[in-house]
Amino acid sequence: MSEVSEVSEVSEVSEVQTVSVVRAESRVERNTYRIVRNEQIADGIFELILDAPDIAAVATSGQFVNLYLPDGAMLLPRPISIAGADADTGAVSLIYAVVGAGTRVLSLLRPTSVSTTTLTHASGIHFGTNMIEAMGPLGTGFFDYKGSLLTFGDLSKESFLDQNTARADAHGKTTVVLIGGGVGIPPLFFAAQKLRDAYGSEIEITAFLGYRNAPWLDERFVQICDAVHTISESLDNLSEVSPVVDSPSLRLGQAPIESANGGSRVVRASQTGNVIDLLDAWRDEIFTTQKEPSPLCSSLCSSLCPTLALSCGPKPMLAAAAAWCARNDIPLRVSLEERMGCGYGACAGCTTKTQSLNDPEKPQNGSDGPIIDGVIKKKVCRHGPVFWAGEVVW
Ligand SMILES: Cc1cc2nc3c(=O)[nH]c(=O)nc-3n(C[C@H](O)[C@H](O)[C@H](O)COP(=O)(O)OP(=O)(O)OC[C@H]3O[C@@H](n4cnc5c(N)ncnc54)[C@H](O)[C@@H]3O)c2cc1C
Numbered sequence: 001m002s003e004v005s006e007v008s009e010v011s012e013v014s015e016v017q018t019v020s021v022v023r024a025e026s027r028v029e030r031n032t033y034r035i036v037r038n039e040q041i042a043d044g045i046f047e048l049i050l051d052a053p054d055i056a057a058v059a060t061s062g063q064f065v066n067l068y069l070p071d072g073a074m075l076l077p078r079p080i081s082i083a084g085a086d087a088d089t090g091a092v093s094l095i096y097a098v099v100g101a102g103t104r105v106l107s108l109l110r111p112t113s114v115s116t117t118t119l120t121h122a123s124g125i126h127f128g129t130n131m132i133e134a135m136g137p138l139g140t141g142f143f144d145y146k147g148s149l150l151t152f153g154d155l156s157k158e159s160f161l162d163q164n165t166a167r168a169d170a171h172g173k174t175t176v177v178l179i180g181g182g183v184g185i186p187p188l189f190f191a192a193q194k195l196r197d198a199y200g201s202e203i204e205i206t207a208f209l210g211y212r213n214a215p216w217l218d219e220r221f222v223q224i225c226d227a228v229h230t231i232s233e234s235l236d237n238l239s240e241v242s243p244v245v246d247s248p249s250l251r252l253g254q255a256p257i258e259s260a261n262g263g264s265r266v267v268r269a270s271q272t273g274n275v276i277d278l279l280d281a282w283r284d285e286i287f288t289t290q291k292e293p294s295p296l297c298s299s300l301c302s303s304l305c306p307t308l309a310l311s312c313g314p315k316p317m318l319a320a321a322a323a324w325c326a327r328n329d330i331p332l333r334v335s336l337e338e339r340m341g342c343g344y345g346a347c348a349g350c351t352t353k354t355q356s357l358n359d360p361e362k363p364q365n366g367s368d369g370p371i372i373d374g375v376i377k378k379k380v381c382r383h384g385p386v387f388w389a390g391e392v393v394w
């Protein structure tokens with residue numbers, strides 16, 4: 001699997017059970033975990049790997065972990081999506097951007113105890129620890145759509161393919177499209193892994209990834225996806241492309257290059273374009289090989305017509321992806337990243353407006369609150385972060 005599988009040794013974990021979230025089938029607790037790695041993987045982007053067997057055993061893609069900073073550096077936890085989890089090794093990967101005080105403190109933590117003098121933050125907090133408190137996995141994942149908050153749905157053929165059989169049959173193959181932007185990209189990698197692990201070559205996965213600067217996670221997507229389309233706002237030259245995928249044959253905007261697993265990768269640089277432009281270009285390309293319109297697709301349709309789309313990234317991008325998928329009759333699940341307080345359903349600090357879909361093929365999580373003028377307020381941390389795109393009041 002991914003890099004997380006490199007962790008083989010499981011350490012003693014001392015438990016700090018100050019808060020626990022109880023659900024019917026699962027008890028999510030705040031524990032202390034060993035930091036296996038916390039390294040910069042791109043400019044301002046870090047990967048934190050925790051030795052967290054209890055989280056790794058049940059985590060599903062789209063869920064997140066609350067990280068509590070050491071020495072009570074900040075009262076509120078920092079929610080970070082799960083970018084990978086390996087139940088065999090107990091490793092959990094979290095990829096984050098340093099955007100403020102909390103993530104800056106996080107980036108200073110190291111896997112081994114080091115001299116506190118070298119890691120003393122301006123705030124006076126000492127970082128001589130290789131442990132961090134965390135709570136997870138939290139929230140509803142991309143594939144948890146049985147309609148209940150109380151199911152931590154594993155990705156199984158029952159919970160995914162059954163929901164999509166009609167659409168997949170109509171198109172001959174199950175095709176999933178991933179639409180990611182910035183730090184919304186890592187949780188989609190976990191989704192791709194789960195899909196590939198569950199369905200092997202039965203499924204076609206195409207990723208559309210938008211970066212502000214040079215791409216930093218494409219090499220992992222290329223290993224798993226059938227095709228990866230990337231756009232960057234400021235990719236001026238090829239030397240910025242990560243070495244694993246760089247190749248003499250790779251030229252911006254040129255025909256796809258073959259990757260090790262037969263997948264392909266297209267890189268486009270654009271100061272003005274975005275991931276929706278990538279989707280448009282792809283649609284124009286594949287839909288020129290149009291076959292008869294399927295009863296499920298009112299407009300153009302091809303054998304690559306997606307069964308499902310998953311998206312995570314900035315809210316304007318999610319709204320644009322929702323509009324694009326609606327135009328093209330593609331069911332879309334989006335992962336929202338609202339600002340959070342407690343991160344586990346206790347404070348109502350993360351509510352978002354939703355509406356009922358009344359669609360048996362798209363079961364929705366229940367809500368704690370009433371319906372007022374057709375609007376249902378749901379907690380992103382508890383009823384989400386993943387919702388059907390049509391459910392969200394944009
Ligand atoms: C469910 C969920 C999953 C997330 N997953 C990831 C992830 O995988 N990787 C990652 O890098 N970040 C992720 N985030 C965002 C991350 O939690 C915030 O960037 C982080 O808490 C900021 O903490 P800070 O103290 O460094 O910044 P602060 O000082 O608190 O804020 C710095 C800046 O970031 C903005 N900001 C803070 N929190 C959010 C938020 N939740 N959404 C949008 N803007 C925010 C603030 O408005 C401010 O402009 C996720 C958020 C949620 C709710």
Ligand code: FES
Nearest residue numbers: 341343345347348
């Ligand atoms: S952050 Fe407290 S309820 Fe969601």
